[in-house]
Amino acid sequence: MTDSILNIELHPAYFAYVAKMPNEKQFSKAHIEHLVSPSTNEIDLKQLSTWLKQFQKVWNQTYSQINIAIHGNIPITTTPDLENGIDTLKVLHHNISEKDIILQKSLTPQFVWTYSIPFELKKLLDSYFVNIQIVPPIFGMCKYYLSHTQISQLYLHITPQEIYFFYLKGKQPQYYNSFQYSNKEDILYYTLLVYKMLDIPTDSYPIALTGLIEKESEIYQLLYQYIQNIYIEDIHIELDSKAINQDNLHTNYLANLLFITH
Numbered sequence: 291m292t293d294s295i296l297n298i299e300l301h302p303a304y305f306a307y308v309a310k311m312p313n314e315k316q317f318s319k320a321h322i323e324h325l326v327s328p329s330t331n332e333i334d335l336k337q338l339s340t341w342l343k344q345f346q347k348v349w350n351q352t353y354s355q356i357n358i359a360i361h362g363n364i365p366i367t368t369t370p371d372l373e374n375g376i377d378t379l380k381v382l383h384h385n386i387s388e389k390d391i392i393l394q395k396s397l398t399p400q401f402v403w404t405y406s407i408p409f410e411l412k413k414l415l416d417s418y419f420v421n422i423q424i425v426p427p428i429f430g431m432c433k434y435y436l437s438h439t440q441i442s443q444l445y446l447h448i449t450p451q452e453i454y455f456f457y458l459k460g461k462q463p464q465y466y467n468s469f470q471y472s473n474k475e476d477i478l479y480y481t482l483l484v485y486k487m488l489d490i491p492t493d494s495y496p497i498a499l500t501g502l503i504e505k506e507s508e509i510y511q512l513l514y515q516y517i518q519n520i521y522i523e524d525i526h527i528e529l530d531s532k533a534i535n536q537d538n539l540h541t542n543y544l545a546n547l548l549f550i551t552h
Contacts, residue, residue: 305338365379392404
């Protein structure tokens, strides 16, 4: 018997979920809601409340695991241990309210995320779910890379409004950061900046792309002009074909969500 799992991804521009019930080997339910009026940086609680009510029958199932990845302008940092994470977060992000909820999640014992979410968001989620685990924005993709990568590599995950960088040196995670962007030129700027910060060469060091990106897109074509060793990650996702019931639902959009419990 397999665990029953519910994974949710909340982004200022979309909400998504995948679900798997006991005895199911694959996620059999999936949905992504692209918001008509996306928020700029934060999760819109009114739109989220409406979406949660819409899928009340799904939430009413009993799950042994409930994982929620939250995007947006949330204070976040990484440290080599749990002990120093909270102090480091408060030093780097002075806008953290006393009511904000501070959380921690380890990718490895030496790579720990510390992050905070608004109290009202946590309160809303607690009104629908019991024993939820709130994880960093691209925790699923970072888990996937850590278990599947054998070489040193830079990764770029693209979502609406925000991009995420993750760097593995050997089998050890070394770097994570995110940036808000408005256009493809911003993405190029931040990508070249990260190469410079990590002191790795753009003419030979590989970068793998995931998220909302296609090889024919303007973003990919612009990056390719400056970084020759660039490619879109080929990720095989085991998702029940019955779960794909939307024209705008692509498995690549759900990759981070699925790999939280991969």
